[in-house]
Amino acid sequence: MNPTGTTKLICLLGNPVSHSISPAMHNTAFDELSLDYSYMAFGVDEDKFADAVNGLKAIGCAGFNLTMPFKNAIIPFLDEMDSAASLSHSVNTVVNDNGRLKGYTTDGIGFLRSMTESDIKFKGSTITILGAGGVATSIVTQAALEGVSKINIFKRKNFTFDKVVDFANRITKSTGCDCFVYDMADNDILEFCLQESDILINGTNVGMGDDDTSLIPKEFLHQGLAVCDTIYHPERTRLLKDAASKGCKTMNGKLMLLYQGAAAFKLWTGQDMPVDIVKEKYFS
Numbered sequence: 001m002n003p004t005g006t007t008k009l010i011c012l013l014g015n016p017v018s019h020s021i022s023p024a025m026h027n028t029a030f031d032e033l034s035l036d037y038s039y040m041a042f043g044v045d046e047d048k049f050a051d052a053v054n055g056l057k058a059i060g061c062a063g064f065n066l067t068m069p070f071k072n073a074i075i076p077f078l079d080e081m082d083s084a085a086s087l088s089h090s091v092n093t094v095v096n097d098n099g100r101l102k103g104y105t106t107d108g109i110g111f112l113r114s115m116t117e118s119d120i121k122f123k124g125s126t127i128t129i130l131g132a133g134g135v136a137t138s139i140v141t142q143a144a145l146e147g148v149s150k151i152n153i154f155k156r157k158n159f160t161f162d163k164v165v166d167f168a169n170r171i172t173k174s175t176g177c178d179c180f181v182y183d184m185a186d187n188d189i190l191e192f193c194l195q196e197s198d199i200l201i202n203g204t205n206v207g208m209g210d211d212d213t214s215l216i217p218k219e220f221l222h223q224g225l226a227v228c229d230t231i232y233h234p235e236r237t238r239l240l241k242d243a244a245s246k247g248c249k250t251m252n253g254k255l256m257l258l259y260q261g262a263a264a265f266k267l268w269t270g271q272d273m274p275v276d277i278v279k280e281k282y283f284s
Contacts, residue, residue, distance in 0.1 A: 003038050009059070010039045010268055013052055014067030017041040022065060025261055025282055029273045037062065037269065046073070053077045056096075063095045063268045071105075071134035078103040087174055088141040089167070090134040093264040104267060107135050108142025110260025111230065111253075115199075118251040120226045123147040125198040130154050130184070130215050132164040135230050136203030140167075144177035152193040154215075157183040184215065194220050200243075202229045207237035214239040223247040232257060258283050 012022050018041075026039035044052045049070060054077075056064060066074050071090045075081070078091065081103040085091045091103035115122055125148055129136055132155040140151055151171070155164055161181070168179040182189050194200060194216070206215050208231050216239055221227065227243035232254040240250045262273040 004036065006036055008037045008062040009056075010037055010063050010065075011056070011061065012039070012041040012065045012067060013044050013049070013056075013070055014041075014065075015043050015045065015069065017043045017067065020067070021257070021282055022261060025258070025278050026265060028281060029265060029278055032274045032277055033269075033271060035269055035271070044070070049073055050077075053101075057099065057101065061096055063093070063264075065264060066092050066094070068134070074103060077101060084108060084138070084141050084145060087145075087167075087170060088134075088137040090138050090141075092134070092138070092260065093267055095267050104264070105138040105141070106260040106263035106267075107138035107256065108140075109263045110256040110258070111135075111139045111201075111228075112142055112146060113259040114253075114255035115228065115251065117255060118249070120199065120228065120249060120251060122199060124149050126150040126152070126196055127199045127201060128152040128154065128190075128193045128197040129201040129203050130206075131203035132160070132167070132181075133203065136201075137164075137167060139201060139203060139230075140171060140179065144171045144175040144179065148177055150178040151180070152197065153179065153181045154184045154190060154193075155181065157185065187217070190216075191220050194225065195222065197225060199226045199228065202231065202237070202239050205231070207231055207234075207239055209233060212238050214242060216242070218242040218246070221246045221248055226251070229253055230256060254283055 020041050023039045023041050030037045074091050079100040085103045085105045090105050093104040093106050095102045165181045168181045171179040226249045228251045229237050230253040232252050235252050243250050265273040
């Protein structure tokens, strides 16, 4: 549909955003359902982020997505957050409800739905996840809310380590899922945790693009382990190649992008995204 004087604006704020397929994906869905919405991506410098958010609110933008580096930066601007966003302190979707900004995280929803579609069972399981950024914490939160028994988080022992420990304690207290944080550099604990785990998830950017490295030594992988990556470019990271060679079930992050978008689409429009059409056009 061509934009009109009544078209509702949805957008993406991040830096960079030129690689994003979200505009194409959402605009295809809007057209398919004859919805008078338009989705655009805006690259925003960090020192201009407040101006961008206030500007979108002022013009009555119906909602927006956040990507790096703004999933935490948006929180002070919000009037309300859903339970998953409150637990994870990460927001990737905002709905403008008559001037009240409501924050949600749909990354975890999207990732778990893609796991279900890939026949990776997670309820009652033990998960080891690498990284503790916005996507990783959203996955941890949603997994805990949906019945995972235990989650081991591995991250670099830097100035944010204690904050992630607080996050893990919050998850355990709020959901009953046992959640622990370990130093990424401790290979002995990493190997032990992987031996007891059902699922391994890479929530870092290691392996993205031309980076053909993995945080996990190949010998730590075992056949009963399902290995997932949030990265979708390339579709087969070094981690996934190593896992496949060990007989592990594998999954990349491609479908997470689709299903987190579908969840956001529902929040903005109240309608279900025609995922089969979008999937065939952009994810086949």
